Amino acid sequence: MNQTTPTGGAWAKFVSLSRAAMLGFVREKTALFFGLLFPLMFLVLFGGIFKDVGGSKPDVLQIGNASILSQSADAREVLDITKSSDKADALEKVRKGDYDAAIEQRGDTLIVHYSAADAVKANTVQGIVQSVIGIENQKATGQEPKYSLSSEKVEDESISTIQYMTPGLLGWAISMSATFGAALTLVTWRQKKTLRRLRLAPVGATPIIASRVGITMGIALVQTALFIGVGLLPYFGLTLTDYWWMAFPLVLAGSLAFMSIGLVAGSWAKSQETASAIANLVILPMAFLSGSFFPLDNAPEWLQTVSTILPLTHLVTGMQDVMVRGERPSAIVLPLVILLGFTALMTFIASRVFRWDDV
Amino acid sequence: MTSTITVHKLHKSYGSVRAVDDVSFEVAEGEFFGILGPNGAGKTTTLELIEGLREPDKGTIHTLGLTPWPRNKALLPRIGVQLQATSFFERLTAREQLQTWGSLYGTSKGRADEMLELVGLADKAGTRTEDLSGGQAQRLSLACSLIHDPELVFLDEPTAALDPQARRNLWDLLRTINKQGRTVILTTHYMDEAELLCDRVAIMDHGKILANDAPATLVRNLDARVHISLPHGTLPENLELPGIENTTDDGLTVTLTTAEPAPVLTILAEHHALAGIGVKGATLEDVFLELTGREYRA
Ligand SMILES: Nc1ncnc2c1ncn2[C@@H]1O[C@H](COP(=O)(O)OP(=O)(O)OP(=O)(O)O)[C@@H](O)[C@H]1O
Numbered sequence: 329m330n331q332t333t334p335t336g337g338a339w340a341k342f343v344s345l346s347r348a349a350m351l352g353f354v355r356e357k358t359a360l361f362f363g364l365l366f367p368l369m370f371l372v373l374f375g376g377i378f379k380d381v382g383g384s385k386p387d388v389l390q391i392g393n394a395s396i397l398s399q400s401a402d403a404r405e406v407l408d409i410t411k412s413s414d415k416a417d418a419l420e421k422v423r424k425g426d427y428d429a430a431i432e433q434r435g436d437t438l439i440v441h442y443s444a445a446d447a448v449k450a451n452t453v454q455g456i457v458q459s460v461i462g463i464e465n466q467k468a469t470g471q472e473p474k475y476s477l478s479s480e481k482v483e484d485e486s487i488s489t490i491q492y493m494t495p496g497l498l499g500w501a502i503s504m505s506a507t508f509g510a511a512l513t514l515v516t517w518r519q520k521k522t523l524r525r526l527r528l529a530p531v532g533a534t535p536i537i538a539s540r541v542g543i544t545m546g547i548a549l550v551q552t553a554l555f556i557g558v559g560l561l562p563y564f565g566l567t568l569t570d571y572w573w574m575a576f577p578l579v580l581a582g583s584l585a586f587m588s589i590g591l592v593a594g595s596w597a598k599s600q601e602t603a604s605a606i607a608n609l610v611i612l613p614m615a616f617l618s619g620s621f622f623p624l625d626n627a628p629e630w631l632q633t634v635s636t637i638l639p640l641t642h643l644v645t646g647m648q649d650v651m652v653r654g655e656r657p658s659a660i661v662l663p664l665v666i667l668l669g670f671t672a673l674m675t676f677i678a679s680r681v682f683r684w685d686d687v
Numbered sequence: 688m689t690s691t692i693t694v695h696k697l698h699k700s701y702g703s704v705r706a707v708d709d710v711s712f713e714v715a716e717g718e719f720f721g722i723l724g725p726n727g728a729g730k731t732t733t734l735e736l737i738e739g740l741r742e743p744d745k746g747t748i749h750t751l752g753l754t755p756w757p758r759n760k761a762l763l764p765r766i767g768v769q770l771q772a773t774s775f776f777e778r779l780t781a782r783e784q785l786q787t788w789g790s791l792y793g794t795s796k797g798r799a800d801e802m803l804e805l806v807g808l809a810d811k812a813g814t815r816t817e818d819l820s821g822g823q824a825q826r827l828s829l830a831c832s833l834i835h836d837p838e839l840v841f842l843d844e845p846t847a848a849l850d851p852q853a854r855r856n857l858w859d860l861l862r863t864i865n866k867q868g869r870t871v872i873l874t875t876h877y878m879d880e881a882e883l884l885c886d887r888v889a890i891m892d893h894g895k896i897l898a899n900d901a902p903a904t905l906v907r908n909l910d911a912r913v914h915i916s917l918p919h920g921t922l923p924e925n926l927e928l929p930g931i932e933n934t935t936d937d938g939l940t941v942t943l944t945t946a947e948p949a950p951v952l953t954i955l956a957e958h959h960a961l962a963g964i965g966v967k968g969a970t971l972e973d974v975f976l977e978l979t980g981r982e983y984r985a
């Protein structure tokens with residue numbers, strides 16, 4: 329009576345199911361918001377708030393040939409010095425806040441021009457210049473200085489805020505949308521009997537699962553592009569290191585890992601409320617404990633131990649290694665293995681608790 | 688006639704609940720077969736066993752000559768199923784819904800619009816399924832189950848929760864589907880629906896099939912009762928009516944139940960008490976009452 333090809337056309341079925349999944353995703357405004365905009369909002373907020381804390385050196389203008397300043401290696405180390413020949417222009421720039429101070433030398437005296445608008449920065453610059461003069465005075469006496477200035481900012485040792493936040497919040501964003509997406513879809517499909525209806529259609533599990541994996545990975549890639557795109561804006565100033573693109577395999581493996589958590593939650597939970605609650609209960613503490621939001625360097629030993637068993641920790645540190653710490657591609661191998669192993673374990677558990685029906 | 692479905696001594700229990708208890712029946716090719724019964728009778732379970740969604744505890748099933756369990760891929764393209772719930776993909780329009788389900792059966796894209804036309808939803812093609820009314824969603828769900836032109840169609844309470852007008856429209860559609868040569872199996876709570884649509888009806892209760900025949904035959908075989916109803920207060924006082932088995936009076940209508948209506952009607956006519964009279968023959972409801980000793984409550 330019909331000319332269908334029940335076994336063939338798996339690809340066409342995959343394409344059609346993927347299209348349905350994609351339309352279902354982009355048409356749901358809440359998922360779009362929580363999956364894409366909400367985490368990005370955090371990036372913009374944190375990136376903005378902690379922008380200046382992140383160890384940028386005070387920007388100063390050196391007016392003319394201020395020899396004390398240009399001779400001092402110490403000064404160059406702790407100040408970002410730009411030369412300017414036009415004093416009026418330099419003062420105007422300081423007044424506008426483009427620079428933190430302008431420094432001029434008259435005879436043996438260094439004059440610091442600053443704006444009262446940013447007293448903290450002005451004080452910092454004055455302090456630095458003061459000590460530079462001290463050191464140079466000491467040198468002028470011809471004696472080996474007993475004490476020297478070495479100004480070290482902690483942030484320079486590690487990485488600045490935006491560098492840290494971009495992979496961290498991205499990992500969190502991926503974990504949220506992959507987990508919630510899988511859990512809620514599974515519960516809804518079971519409740520509405522879509523699962524059973526699919527079982528009655530001549531389609532194998534592969535195109536169905538592949539389409540869900542596809543959409544989840546697609547969302548993760550869009551999140552990655554958005555995060556990197558926003559981070560790279562001059563305002564935030566993200567600097568990617570050589571092998572940043574090695575983050576992509578991690579992003580894909582990470583979305584698989586969190587999808588598998590969602591599958592366990594969705595297999596077990598009977599209602600969408602329960603599924604969301606479980607997903608939240610798992611993801612939120614994990615985000616804190618994995619160092620997605622802030623470094624755990626100062627956390628107690630046991631917390632750091634807990635942290636190492638969390639998949640998000642490996643996703644985030646793996647991404648940080650290649651995106652901002654300049655590690656070589658081999659840095660992703662271990663995180664990748666851990667994430668995929670975790671996926672296998674969770675998928676196995678999901679297959680054990682999976683139910684076609686609520687009752 | 689060949690047998691499209693053969694069910695023999697079927698059993699299915701959930702824990703201590705015997706959802707399907709020793710059920711046997713056959714459905715012939717092209718037949719419109721109904722399973723009628725109250726909530727929890729075991730209708731859905733019976734259908735799911737025949738479709739291959741559940742494994743029987745005992746008994747044999749042949750659907751289109753094939754064994755449905757375990758999942759039989761040769762059977763799936765030949766059957767169309769409308770489950771008791773409207774199972775759609777989230778946030779797709781009516782047309783997209785049909786295209787997606789159709790693609791799983793390898794049907795052409797144009798088929799979606801044909802189906803929309805058939806179920807009278809052409810003007811709703813671009814509407815999201817969440818925004819359809821209950822009746823429209825039911826019709827779309829029916830269209831999804833017919834998209835691949837199956838030879839055997841299972842409909843689990845397709846008219847539940849529809850208003851009378853929508854039900855009648857759907858009935859027309861179901862008749863059309865059956866007339867096109869498809870075998871249709873339908874479950875329902877509604878006696879009138881089963882009587883109107885089905886060539887044959889199985890009356891089910893507590894997992895057992897109590898009777899299985901053409902509705903007219905079921906009613907005829909019953910020692911048929913006729914209900915005569917009169918407006919309250921029009922029945923003359925102290926009137927002796929022969930053969931009345933039961934009289935009820937709800938304050939508006941007096942209903943007399945009898946096996947022999949003719950003498951009763953003659954006497955009423957003689958007393959000029961025929962104004963507003965109603966005479967109703969036995970229905971499947973009486974059959975159910977007779978079989979179970981209970982009033983039928985859908
Ligand atoms: N998955 C299940 N697990 C446990 N019990 C079940 C399950 N499905 C059905 N039952 C029980 O089996 C019996 C028959 O259920 P079934 O759904 O077949 O009835 P039904 O005739 O379709 O009822 P309705 O008219 O309400 O749809 C009921 O007592 C029901 O509670």
Ligand SMILES: [Mg+2]
Pocket residue numbers: 730731732771843
């Ligand atoms: Mg049912």
